[in-house]
Amino acid sequence: MERILAILVKDRSGVLTRVSGLFSRRGYNIQNIAVGRTVEPGVSRMTVTVDADPLTVEQIVKQLNKLIDVLKVSDLTDEPAVERELILVKVKAEPGRRSEIQQMADTFRAKIIDLSPDSMIIELTGSEQKLQAFLTMMQEFGIKEIACTGKISLLRGSKVTCDMKI
Amino acid sequence: MRLTGAQMVLACLEAENVEVIFGFPGGAVLTLYDEIYKKGFKHILARHEQGAAHAADGYARASGKPGVVIATSGPGATNIVTGIATAYMDSVPLIAITGQVATPLIGSDAFQEADITGITLPITKNNYLVKDINELPFILKEAFHVANTGRKGPVLIDLPKDLQAQEGEFYYPETVEISSYKPVYEGHAGQIAKAADAIKKARRPLLYAGGGVISSGAHEELLQLSKMMSIPATLTMNGLGGVPYDYEYFLGMPGMHGTYAANNAINESDLLIAVGVRFDDRVTGKLEDFAPRAEIIHIDIDPAEIGKNISVQIPIVGDCKLVLKELLRRLQPVEKTNAKKWCANVLEWKTSKPLHYSQEPGDYLKPQFVIEEFYRLTEGNAIVATDVGQHQMWAVQYYRSQKPRTLISSGGLGTMGFGLPAAIGAQVAFPEKQVICFAGDGSFQMNSQELATAVHYNIPVKIAIINNKYLGMVRQWQELFYGSRYAHTSLDGSPDFVKLAEAYGAKGLRVAKAEETAATIKKALEIPGPVVIDFQVDPEENVLPMVPPGTSIVEMIGGE
Numbered sequence: 001m002e003r004i005l006a007i008l009v010k011d012r013s014g015v016l017t018r019v020s021g022l023f024s025r026r027g028y029n030i031q032n033i034a035v036g037r038t039v040e041p042g043v044s045r046m047t048v049t050v051d052a053d054p055l056t057v058e059q060i061v062k063q064l065n066k067l068i069d070v071l072k073v074s075d076l077t078d079e080p081a082v083e084r085e086l087i088l089v090k091v092k093a094e095p096g097r098r099s100e101i102q103q104m105a106d107t108f109r110a111k112i113i114d115l116s117p118d119s120m121i122i123e124l125t126g127s128e129q130k131l132q133a134f135l136t137m138m139q140e141f142g143i144k145e146i147a148c149t150g151k152i153s154l155l156r157g158s159k160v161t162c163d164m165k166i
Numbered sequence: 167m168r169l170t171g172a173q174m175v176l177a178c179l180e181a182e183n184v185e186v187i188f189g190f191p192g193g194a195v196l197t198l199y200d201e202i203y204k205k206g207f208k209h210i211l212a213r214h215e216q217g218a219a220h221a222a223d224g225y226a227r228a229s230g231k232p233g234v235v236i237a238t239s240g241p242g243a244t245n246i247v248t249g250i251a252t253a254y255m256d257s258v259p260l261i262a263i264t265g266q267v268a269t270p271l272i273g274s275d276a277f278q279e280a281d282i283t284g285i286t287l288p289i290t291k292n293n294y295l296v297k298d299i300n301e302l303p304f305i306l307k308e309a310f311h312v313a314n315t316g317r318k319g320p321v322l323i324d325l326p327k328d329l330q331a332q333e334g335e336f337y338y339p340e341t342v343e344i345s346s347y348k349p350v351y352e353g354h355a356g357q358i359a360k361a362a363d364a365i366k367k368a369r370r371p372l373l374y375a376g377g378g379v380i381s382s383g384a385h386e387e388l389l390q391l392s393k394m395m396s397i398p399a400t401l402t403m404n405g406l407g408g409v410p411y412d413y414e415y416f417l418g419m420p421g422m423h424g425t426y427a428a429n430n431a432i433n434e435s436d437l438l439i440a441v442g443v444r445f446d447d448r449v450t451g452k453l454e455d456f457a458p459r460a461e462i463i464h465i466d467i468d469p470a471e472i473g474k475n476i477s478v479q480i481p482i483v484g485d486c487k488l489v490l491k492e493l494l495r496r497l498q499p500v501e502k503t504n505a506k507k508w509c510a511n512v513l514e515w516k517t518s519k520p521l522h523y524s525q526e527p528g529d530y531l532k533p534q535f536v537i538e539e540f541y542r543l544t545e546g547n548a549i550v551a552t553d554v555g556q557h558q559m560w561a562v563q564y565y566r567s568q569k570p571r572t573l574i575s576s577g578g579l580g581t582m583g584f585g586l587p588a589a590i591g592a593q594v595a596f597p598e599k600q601v602i603c604f605a606g607d608g609s610f611q612m613n614s615q616e617l618a619t620a621v622h623y624n625i626p627v628k629i630a631i632i633n634n635k636y637l638g639m640v641r642q643w644q645e646l647f648y649g650s651r652y653a654h655t656s657l658d659g660s661p662d663f664v665k666l667a668e669a670y671g672a673k674g675l676r677v678a679k680a681e682e683t684a685a686t687i688k689k690a691l692e693i694p695g696p697v698v699i700d701f702q703v704d705p706e707e708n709v710l711p712m713v714p715p716g717t718s719i720v721e722m723i724g725g726e
């Protein structure tokens with residue numbers, strides 16, 4: 001089953017290796033990883049998606065907690081949370097098909113952010129399903145390249161995953 | 167106070183009451199060694215960095231204090247990797263300080279550069295590459311703190327050459343506060359109460375204790391619990407000495423080369439009280455069949471050990487000593503009539519199916535006999551270090567450890583070549599005690615260069631090579647599971663160990679007959695310096711009983 005973990009880490013060199021290394025050497029497969037800043041200076045947030053059963057996830061969380069540079073680990077899977085991914089898609093866009101693509105992008109509320117004589121780059125944010133659906137539509141035009149941030153997630157409402165008073 | 171990086175390291179070692187460094191110099195630690203020289207800090211020069219690391223480990227296991235090892239960058243650092251992994255697997259507090267190429271050169275594949283923090287990432291509790299001299303005192307403080315608290319383990323500090331000479335402000339922090347590292351020592355009261363209830367109700371309780379008992383110093387509490395509630399006890403190899411071997415209710419080791427009584431008791435028990443253990447596969451055999459009738463209480467300081475290999479009903483995260491103390495407080499000694507029959511059964515297994523071998527006159531010298539003779543002649547008072555293999559199993563089966571920290575052996579990693587350097591480390595910690603190393607003829611050759619260390623510092627370890635002319639443990643598996651095809655396990659071509667010892671300036675003795683054993687051991691024990699005794703034992707003796715890998719622990723070969 002897919003689980004989403006939010007991991008707060010000290011922003012030290014090597015911390016990404018520590019975390020990802022732990023996953024690989026204990027045989028857990030990372031599907032997705034996104035790393036970025038938090039409001040707290042010196043603290044980064046990693047959002048990791050793994051495919052594992054609940055017992056394995058419990059063990060992963062415990063092992064992560066043993067890393068000195070890991071400040072907090074939360075399993076967001078069963079919490080009410082919003083999940084988003086951002087994707088940039090470069091599609092073939094011959095002049096004759098541009099308006100078609102534009103229409104499609106509008107339907108998905110995607111933005112066209114770059115245009116060249118024979119291609120365009122479209123930016124889209126959303127859930128994994130939405131991105132997948134969009135990519136399927138774009139295939140028809142010919143996808144040249146994509147870049148994807150990986151999934152990030154926050155709890156709904158005023159509750160916070162990670163209390164910053166750490 | 168302004169100090170250089172090298173001076174800071176030594177000031178820190180002093181502040182941490184470190185009495186000895188084990189190490190080996192090189193280009194990237196020259197400045198550090200210069201400071202060791204100027205300070206006259208006690209330093210034991212090994213002949214190989216691996217030896218230095220194992221010696222620091224042996225020192226730590228014997229004394230309970232963190233061991234310190236220093237190596238240079240590149241090959242020096244990679245040479246201690248096995249030593250670090252060995253300490254990591256057995257949760258031994260070790261501080262490894264490595265030199266690194268100068269800061270501006272890092273990442274350029276400079277001469278003798280190796281990414282040692284990268285390499286040791288999965289085998290250290292934490293590691294640090296020092297980048298700013300002003301951080302060094304905090305890193306040193308944190309390193310000792312992390313290594314020696316919670317579940318103990320090795321910590322590595324990689325110190326670039328330029329920083330060793332650079333000056334910074336030195337202030338050694340008294341305490342350390344790491345928000346993300348707060349080991350839990352006190353067990354949860356509710357869980358302890360549950361455990362106490364389970365113990366009161368149990369009809370067939372069994373204690374299964376390990377290294378956590380030794381490292382937290384919980385041996386007295388363990389024995390008290392066993393006595394007070396009439397609970398028989400089995401100890402893993404790293405837990406030996408947790409209760410005296412001769413204690414009536416001690417059943418021997420569990421697992422692959424455990425006793426019939428211990429394995430059977432696990433199988434029949436209705437309450438397994440697991441203390442400072444990790445349900446290692448060498449103990450559990452086939453996991454699904456382990457302790458099938460038991461409810462399990464698991465006490466451990468590392469939350470990640472709980473439920474890792476086996477699901478338990480009453481987990482208690484905390485320090486073994488504190489938790490056992492609290493547990494004892496909640497129990498009254500009761501006439502446990504319901505447990506009487508259980509104890510009688512268990513003791514019957516113990517007496518009817520003990521470990522056994524036979525030493526017939528005129529027969530090959532038996533390795534078990536050699537160990538027993540050592541036990542008898544040292545009156546069980548020696549610190550024993552071992553290598554890895556058959557001799558290791560015989561050593562722990564027949565040198566009946568009575569006290570904690572008197573058996574030093576690589577359990578988790580099973581590192582051949584550990585014995586001699588670890589014995590040296592233990593002897594450095596306890597110069598007055600008798601230290602015996604039971605070595606394999608194969609294992610000994612992995613670090614025999616440390617004989618020079620023993621001779622040079624007159625470290626009077628007695629090395630008993632159980633010479634079966636084979637990589638015996640592997641040969642045993644080949645015999646039992648690979649149709650006796652002895653692929654590359656003969657050690658033909660090994661040196662004459664007596665001559666080798668003499669070449670190093672140690673005393674060398676040889677024993678090939680049972681009748682000569684006692685006299686030679688006595689002689690060796692009286693020699694004030696290091697001695698090697700080459701015991702030429704039965705080449706095809708097997709370690710029994712044995713649970714074939716992957717089967718239930720009650721399916722023992724030679725359990726009768």
Ligand SMILES: Cc1ncc(C[n+]2csc(CCOP(=O)(O)OP(=O)(O)O)c2C)c(N)n1
Pocket residue numbers: 553554555556557558580581582583605606607608609610632634636637638639640
């Ligand atoms: C460094 C290392 N390499 C290989 C092994 C695998 N191994 C385990 S026991 C053993 C045989 C050890 O031979 P010896 O030291 O002569 O001991 P014996 O079993 O004969 O008593 C080997 C090769 C190991 N444990 N450690």
Ligand SMILES: [Mg+2]
Pocket residue numbers: 555606607608632633634635636637638
């Ligand atoms: Mg051998």
